[in-house]
Amino acid sequence: MTTVPASWYVVLGILLFTIGALGVLVRRNLIIVFMAIELMLNAVNLVFVAFARQQQAMDGQVMVFFVMTVAAAEAAVGLAIILAVFRNRETVNADEVNLLRW
């Protein structure tokens, strides 16, 4: 049985991470930015799992659980913030949320 080499997962992880990072940088909609951040997190998760399997060690898998837990908490907080911003300013456009700017 042929196994998929670890390097493919790594390449996929890099691609997903890059897409996520670019999403964070170029999109203006906060929800999209948020989703792009999730994408970056999951790209990292993928690489963790891939290396864990290659090394035959459980450390990476455990780390993924931690990341998922934090991501869930972060999603809750982040969405709440976005909701609050929307209620106050009726927009989720990052460029328009500039009250603290000089």
Next chain:
Amino acid sequence: MHEVQPAVVVENVTFLWWIPLLPALGVLFHIFLGRRVGKTAVSVVGPSVVAAAFIVSLVAFIRVWLGPPGLVLQQVLWSWLPVGSLDVRFALQVDALSAVMILVVTGVGFLIHLYSVVYMHDDPGYARYFAYLNLFTVAMLVLVMADNLLLLFVGWEGVGLCSYLLIGFWYDNDANASAGKKAFIVNRVGDAAFLVGIFWLFWSFGPGSHTFSFSEIAERGRQLSPAVVTGVTLLLFVGATGKSAQLPLYVWLPDAMAGPTPVSALIHAATMVTAGVYMIARLHALYELAPISLDVVATVGALTAVFAATIGLVQTDIKKVLAYSTISQLGYMFLAVGVGAFSAGIFHLLTHAFFKALLFLGSGSVIHAMGGEQDIRKMGGLRRYLPVTYATFLVGTLAIAGVPGFAGFFSKDMILARAYAEAPMLWGLALVGAGLTAFYMFRLFFLVFLGECRADAHTRAHLHESPRTMTIPLVVLAVLSVVGGYVGLPEFLAWGDRFSAFLAPAVGGSAHAGGHPHLALEVALMGASVFVALAGIAVAYRFYIQAPQTPQQLAARWRRAYQLLWNKYYVDELYAALFVRPIVQLAHVLWRQFDVAVVDGAVNGAGGVVQETGRWLRRWQTGNVQHYALSLLVGTLLLLGYFLGRG
């Protein structure tokens, strides 16, 4: 180790601290409760704390008087400045000299407090006034009871502060505030020299323990080189010329008359201005080691005595005449201590405190009756309206003029006799001064109390004798102005010079030490001083009673001389041109060129640099989260590239 001179017997007592403490409690009372408890309570507390201090002083005086010769009562309260080998104690002492001084300060002080109760009664700052007056009493008592030079300096500065506060007591008038400032600044000049003198003394004592007590100074002074002693004593004397209004630092005292009249009586006649004389008498052991300094003191004193008397000849403000007279009389005291007649100087200090306080309080009574008028040209004939003031003022005038039988005669004669023995030139000056004194004092007296009343009808209608509380101090001081002289009679009369004998252990060199002139000479000298005094009175009588037009004719004939005196020798103008204006201009230049340009420039420049840097840097703070995210990414990539590239 505290070394004691052989002739001195130190006795430790525990009641001395009550003397300054009682007025100090009065100060606290007036400050914290004075406005709340009302004028009656202030009127009771203000004078009575001083009266209580007087009673304690009397106890101390009697202990010293009845005790063995050279008895010194001492109370060490605490160690004040224990620094290394320096251990200055907060210690009070009462020897014969201090005993006389505390009696004058609390006794005359009490009478003036009493007088003030009426004089200041309608003043809105009543409690403040008594707080200052009590504080002055505390400082003056510390000055005369201090057992070391540093504590003396504390009192010295304390009385200066109170003088400043009381001269500018009516501070809402700019002229009064300026007079206070002038007094303070002129005194600073003297006190700077005084401090340098103390430092030099400390420095020249070298290593070893320093208590700075007067006995230690007397002891160690002998080991110093004559040059150092001369320098130190001259610097201390410069301080005395400031405090005691001698040439060249006398200019503040005439202006100090801006204060309330009882203040002029207490501070600027009876007590504070005599601090310089006291200081020299206290440090007589040091001054006796420096003949040059003593000569300077005597010369400055004699010159001041004549100089101020000539200005006093033409003044028209009743208090200004008395102010110049005070400067002149202080000159006599310095002449006395300068020729080594320390007890004669203190004797004149004592009698002067009586008659000059009397004259000032009398003038206060006149000003009170005249509704604030101080110009003697607008007075005259007040004898009818103010009988008590008239009679007591006459006694004071006779006393200061040196008419035989009155206190001023004995003390002035003692000074003149010693001056003749030591320095005939200075004696001549002092004799001229005595004649001038008799003249200007009787001029004042005649213009105020005799002749026709020149006041306007309104003022005349309101003329009245002052109430009892004001006249009682006048009467007491008048009695003292007569009997005060009999403690120090010439040697050949009755009980002789008890005063000098009493002071001898404290100030050394009593009248007998310096080769006393023999009887015939002494009588001749006395005759000379009586003659000039009577001549002065006669001339004043001729000028102001018999032929009142004479002064104007003389003034017209010697126009320049009259102008010179009228303008007080232009000394104020001279000082303004020499010192005040250059310093003000220098201050102006420093303000504009240094303070504004350099200091403010540096501070504002620092702010400007930060502001400009911030203006440039804030472009990076767009407030856009994604820009920050981009810079994070770029930074991460750069770090990653660096570490990977390094291998």
